[in-house]
Amino acid sequence: MGFTKALKCRECSREYPVEPIYVCEFCFGPLEAVYDYDGIKKVLTRETIAARPRTLWRYKELLPIGGEPQVGLDSGFSPLIKADNLARILGVKELYIKDDTVMHPTLSFKDRVVSVALTKAKEFGFDTVACASTGNLAHSVSALGARAGLKRFVFIPASLEKSKITASVVYEPNLIAVDGNYDDVNRLCSEIANKHRWAFVNINIRPFYAEGSKTMGFEILDQLGWQAPDHVVVPCASGSLLTKVWKSFKEAHKIGLINDLHTKVYAAQATGCSPIAAAIKSGADVIRPVKPDTIAKSLAIGNPADGYYATAVVRETGGYGEHVSDAEIIDAIKLLAATEGIFAETAGGVTLAAARRLIEAGKIDKNGSTVICITGNGLKTQEALAGHTGEVHHIKPNLASFEDVLARIGR
Numbered sequence: 001m002g003f004t005k006a007l008k009c010r011e012c013s014r015e016y017p018v019e020p021i022y023v024c025e026f027c028f029g030p031l032e033a034v035y036d037y038d039g040i041k042k043v044l045t046r047e048t049i050a051a052r053p054r055t056l057w058r059y060k061e062l063l064p065i066g067g068e069p070q071v072g073l074d075s076g077f078s079p080l081i082k083a084d085n086l087a088r089i090l091g092v093k094e095l096y097i098k099d100d101t102v103m104h105p106t107l108s109f110k111d112r113v114v115s116v117a118l119t120k121a122k123e124f125g126f127d128t129v130a131c132a133s134t135g136n137l138a139h140s141v142s143a144l145g146a147r148a149g150l151k152r153f154v155f156i157p158a159s160l161e162k163s164k165i166t167a168s169v170v171y172e173p174n175l176i177a178v179d180g181n182y183d184d185v186n187r188l189c190s191e192i193a194n195k196h197r198w199a200f201v202n203i204n205i206r207p208f209y210a211e212g213s214k215t216m217g218f219e220i221l222d223q224l225g226w227q228a229p230d231h232v233v234v235p236c237a238s239g240s241l242l243t244k245v246w247k248s249f250k251e252a253h254k255i256g257l258i259n260d261l262h263t264k265v266y267a268a269q270a271t272g273c274s275p276i277a278a279a280i281k282s283g284a285d286v287i288r289p290v291k292p293d294t295i296a297k298s299l300a301i302g303n304p305a306d307g308y309y310a311t312a313v314v315r316e317t318g319g320y321g322e323h324v325s326d327a328e329i330i331d332a333i334k335l336l337a338a339t340e341g342i343f344a345e346t347a348g349g350v351t352l353a354a355a356r357r358l359i360e361a362g363k364i365d366k367n368g369s370t371v372i373c374i375t376g377n378g379l380k381t382q383e384a385l386a387g388h389t390g391e392v393h394h395i396k397p398n399l400a401s402f403e404d405v406l407a408r409i410g411r
């Protein structure tokens with residue numbers, strides 16, 4: 001059996017049994033999984049972890065499942081790349097890219113959360129899974145749910161990129177395109193979740209789903225030889241990933257996987273949807289919802305469910321927040337590709353561009369170690385680069401034509 005003790009309200013600390021519920025009945029605070037850390041400490045050591053397969057399930061005792069993993073068995077353990085080319089350009093000493101563009105069936109970090117959510121949905125006995133998505137979650141629920149033999153209802157904003165719609169519908173879920181933005185879709189899904197007994201991964205299964213994000217943090221520590229980095233830059237949509245990366249670091253510290261924890265956590269958003277970064281920068285206590293307008297659609301949540309908690313983590317750790325323009329996002333996607341050979345989606349452009357600003361402003365210290373979390377693959381958002389990529393050299397199929405071009409462009 002697993003080590004999850006209960007669900008606990010983040011506001012009033014009331015505890016609930018492990019069930020598909022997500023809000024406190026007394027204060028409406030969000031529920032979060034709590035664990036028997038003393039029990040985990042006895043079985044989960046650096047040595048036991050090292051002996052396991054390189055997947056996100058190596059840290060399974062720290063995930064809210066009751067039995068064995070059932071979904072996404074090969075997902076995770078994406079590369080942590082020492083990005084020396086990029087470090088030179090940004091003027092920092094030690095820079096890493098946590099590269100979640102690969103090692104996941106649908107090529108984004110959402111396969112982490114969905115692997116955990118669908119395993120839990122099966123444990124609870126659901127036959128239908130559902131989600132409200134900005135794109136990547138739709139891919140992941142559609143694909144992993146297909147393999148797990150689950151019925152799927154996937155709700156997206158109708159304005160989503162064409163290629164993102166194709167990459168969901170190919171798995172033959174029930175795909176519902178809603179006339180409205182993500183926040184409208186999410187509101188509708190909360191109503192549907194009250195009516196139909198489905199596992200909405202990011203609504204009634206959210207306390208379990210969200211814990212899957214911790215695996216990104218555990219992997220970073222594992223890949224750094226169980227050392228915490230000085231700085232970690234995380235993109236924010238709802239703010240969940242950021243809070244869970246920090247939770248994973250604290251848990252690793254609590255059970256002795258790392259000895260020292262001093263990491264500062266930084267939030268990255270697009271200027272066209274920056275409720276979390278804006279609150280951090282202005283020192284505001286409340287998150288002011290916005291109407292998203294950015295090419296970074298996977299981060300376009302105007303009313304972020306975990307926004308408050310994300311700002312609290314940033315303040316607690318001494319980090320900061322930054323938001324960047326669409327032009328900076330495109331430049332950063334190209335920079336990452338041309339220096340490190342990694343093609344990130346728009347969310348990746350956001351994270352790198354924000355990191356760059358934070359370094360230039362002296363918020364991230366150039367002599368420390370920095371990890372930048374790149375969360376999705378650029379093949380998913382190619383439209384964003386239309387008209388912004390380098391020249392294609394067009395020639396006739398003969399040597400003279402090639403030599404003409406070569407003389408013009410040089411080597």
Ligand SMILES: *Cc1c(COP(=O)(O)O)cnc(C)c1O
Nearest residue numbers: 136237238239240241347375376
């Ligand atoms: C969903 C998503 C995020 C962040 O999501 P949170 O809601 O903040 O956990 C980051 N990057 C990509 C590519 C995503 O799809």
